[in-house]
Every structure is written in C-alpha cells, then in structure tokens.
Amino acid sequence: MAQGRGVPLPFDRPQQFVERIIHHVEKAIVGKRDSIETAVIAFLCGGHLLLEDVPGVGKTMLVRALAQTVGASFKRIQCTPDLLPSDVTGVSVYNQQTGQFEYRPGPVMANVLLADEMNRASPKTQSALLEAMEEKQVTVDGETYRLPEPFMLLATQNPVEHEGTYPLPEAQLDRFLLKIRLGYPEERHEVEMLGRLQERSPLAGVKAVLLREEWARLQLETRLVHIDDTLKQYIVRLTSATRTHPDIALGASPRASxxxxxxxQAKAFCSGRAYVVPDDVKSMAVSTIAHRLVLQPEARYTGKSAESVMAHLLAAVPVPAAQAAAGGSL
Incomplete structure (x- = not known):
C-alpha cells in the first residue's frame, strides 16, 4: 500500500486509476493528452476548471467525457443572457397540501456541473455560482443548502465572439483552479477523429471507471503528497513576483499560492511520486496562475499576454536546490 508522511493510503497503485481515466477520455478526445491530464489534475484537487478556446475544438466533449469516467451525478447548463440565477440554484415552491415552501434543487446540485459558454450568462447569473464555487453551498430564499460532495464546476467560454457576452470578473476567475486551452489538433489526429466520428459518437466508448467514493478518496490521497518547505517558499516567491512586476496591474492572490x-501535488501524484519536485511546480504554474493576472494596458498593447509574462517570471525566479524527498513512489 502506498505511503505518504507515514499515513497509509487507500490505493495500492493509485496512478493506475489516473491512467485509466486518461485512457477512456482519449477515446473521445484525440491527441490532447497534456490537456486531458491537466483536467484530471483538477479532478484530483477537487478544483474548478475553465476551458477557453475557439468553437469546435472539443471543449464540451472533454468535459462530458471526464464526467462519464466518474460514476457521479452530472448536470449541464447552457448559459444564455436570459438564464436566471434560480435556473442554476433552484427555487422554493409553495406546496398547497403541506402549506410550506419546498426547495426544488437546480442543476447545481450535482457532483459535476458543466456551465457551457459561461460568459454568455449575465453577471447576475454568474454571481449565483460564486457561493457554490467557494463555499460548496447555495442560498435560496434565506435557506442554505449544501452541495453534494465532491462538487466540481467545469466551465467553457469562447474568447473570439464577444457580442452578447459578459467577461468573467476577476473574483470569479480567481475561483477557477486551472484554465486550459485545447487548440487545434494535428492533421493526423484530425484524420483519426474523422474515422471515429464516422463509426459512432466519440462518447460511446467512454465508461465509468471510478466510483464517486473512489474519486473522493483519490482527492484525499493527493493531499498527502509531500511538498518540502523550500518548494512552498518557491511558490510564494513566484506569486509575490506577479504583484510587483511592471507589466501586471493585478497580481496573484494567496488563493493562487x-x-x-x-x-x-496532483502533478506529482499523476507521475507516481509521493513527493513534489520543482518541475511539478513549474509545469503547473502557467495554467494555475496566468488567468488570475490582469495586465497593464501598455503590456497588452505591445502584444504581451499573461502566459508570456508568467513564463518570464518562471525563468527569472530562482529554483530551490533539490531536497531529500519524504516518501517515495506511490
């Protein structure tokens, strides 16, 4: 049985579960293993994931495939400007027989919630998800209701068509653990995709490989991955550097650290290690931090992006010397 800080862990070979999830998702999404692994990392952390890319590259397909690999409840919201907060959180309905109001849950009452084209929902509706994302609860007519455990929001948005959209505010972006882009597939992968689509729906081959309880246990096990204090200091130096960089108007918050x-930790877990190395931090820094940054107007005008500024900081901030790992392979 795997060990972490002397605590017995529930799976003998936890990375086999991770690899099985990735394998099944790859039946629907071709040639995007790095993006799939990043999405699985969000699953392991129990964090929310934002997918931003042009239409037709498989954002919704990736989310649906991930949800199907876990035997948990799944709900989908198609965000539009006329979507109301109650369409997300649910409503209280008066029952004439009992003479009392009863709560009718909305789609947010699920383990996995897909908010498709989230930036098309009005700010009022977007804000209805703030409490759910941070506190794992919703308040309807003064009553608070806990969300199912685990709970995860996967949202998509289109960065090209801005007509009829409402950009997500910084407070909401900061609540997304990761932001990824799929990008266009390579030609050989696109040809393979056409062959699969000719035969059947790409989701037909995606099966549930993990029970909800196993998902929760994997999240717990990920927390047990050892991270040395020197790496914690390295993380804080990276986020602190964003707060003083001349090209950044709003730096990363402590939530980003x-x-x-x-x-x-999750990256190390996926690699089969019970400890974090500097490369784990560096490989996750851009997708974890860049979407939380607000650039100065001058930096945007010169063609800089949050990702390029973050890459510059990764090259500038010294990496700590390697420390003896606590533990070993999972």
Whole structure:
C-alpha cells in the first residue's frame, strides 16, 4: 500500500486509476493528452476548471467525457443572457397540501456541473455560482443548502465572439483552479477523429471507471503528497513576483499560492511520486496562475499576454536546490 508522511493510503497503485481515466477520455478526445491530464489534475484537487478556446475544438466533449469516467451525478447548463440565477440554484415552491415552501434543487446540485459558454450568462447569473464555487453551498430564499460532495464546476467560454457576452470578473476567475486551452489538433489526429466520428459518437466508448467514493478518496490521497518547505517558499516567491512586476496591474492572490501547491501535488501524484519536485511546480504554474493576472494596458498593447509574462517570471525566479524527498513512489 502506498505511503505518504507515514499515513497509509487507500490505493495500492493509485496512478493506475489516473491512467485509466486518461485512457477512456482519449477515446473521445484525440491527441490532447497534456490537456486531458491537466483536467484530471483538477479532478484530483477537487478544483474548478475553465476551458477557453475557439468553437469546435472539443471543449464540451472533454468535459462530458471526464464526467462519464466518474460514476457521479452530472448536470449541464447552457448559459444564455436570459438564464436566471434560480435556473442554476433552484427555487422554493409553495406546496398547497403541506402549506410550506419546498426547495426544488437546480442543476447545481450535482457532483459535476458543466456551465457551457459561461460568459454568455449575465453577471447576475454568474454571481449565483460564486457561493457554490467557494463555499460548496447555495442560498435560496434565506435557506442554505449544501452541495453534494465532491462538487466540481467545469466551465467553457469562447474568447473570439464577444457580442452578447459578459467577461468573467476577476473574483470569479480567481475561483477557477486551472484554465486550459485545447487548440487545434494535428492533421493526423484530425484524420483519426474523422474515422471515429464516422463509426459512432466519440462518447460511446467512454465508461465509468471510478466510483464517486473512489474519486473522493483519490482527492484525499493527493493531499498527502509531500511538498518540502523550500518548494512552498518557491511558490510564494513566484506569486509575490506577479504583484510587483511592471507589466501586471493585478497580481496573484494567496488563493493562487494555495492552488499552485495543490496542482503541483496532483502533478506529482499523476507521475507516481509521493513527493513534489520543482518541475511539478513549474509545469503547473502557467495554467494555475496566468488567468488570475490582469495586465497593464501598455503590456497588452505591445502584444504581451499573461502566459508570456508568467513564463518570464518562471525563468527569472530562482529554483530551490533539490531536497531529500519524504516518501517515495506511490
């Protein structure tokens, strides 16, 4: 049985579960293993995931495939400007027989919630998800209802068509653990995709490989991955550097430091290690932090992006010397 900080862990070979999830998702999404692994890292951390890319590259397909690999409840919201907060959180309905109001749950009452084209929902509706994302609960007519455990929001948005959209505010972006882009597939992968689509729906081959209880246990096990204090200091130096960089108007919050620690732990976990190395932190820094940054107007005008500034900081901030790992392979 795997060990972490002397605590017995529930799976003998936990990375086999991770590999099985990735394998099944790859039946629906061709040639995007790195993006799939990043999405699985969000699953392991129990964090929320934002997928931003042009239409037709498989954002919704990836989310649905991930949800199907876990035997948990799944709900989908198609965000539009006329979507109301109650369409997300649910409503209280008066029952004439009992003479009392009864709560009718909305789609947010699920383990996995897909908010498709989230930036098309109005700010009022977007804000209805803030409490759910941070506190894992919703408040309807003064009553608070806990969300199922685990709970995860996967949202998509289109960065090209801005007509009729409402950009997500910084407070909401900061609540997304990771942001990824799929990009266009290579020609050989696109040809393979056409062959699969000719025969059947790509989701037909995706099966549930993990029970909800096993998903929760994997999340717990990920938290047990050891991270040395020197790496925690490295994480804080990275986020602190964003707060003083001349090209950045709004730097990363302490929530970003915590998020980077968690994603680095999950990266190590996916690699079959019970400890974090500097490369785990560096590989997750851009997708964990860049979407939380607000650039100065001058930096945007010169063609800089949050990702390029973050890459510059990764090259500038010294990496700590390797420390003896606590534990070993999972």
């Amino acid at each position: 915590y998020a980077l620690m968690r994603t680095a």
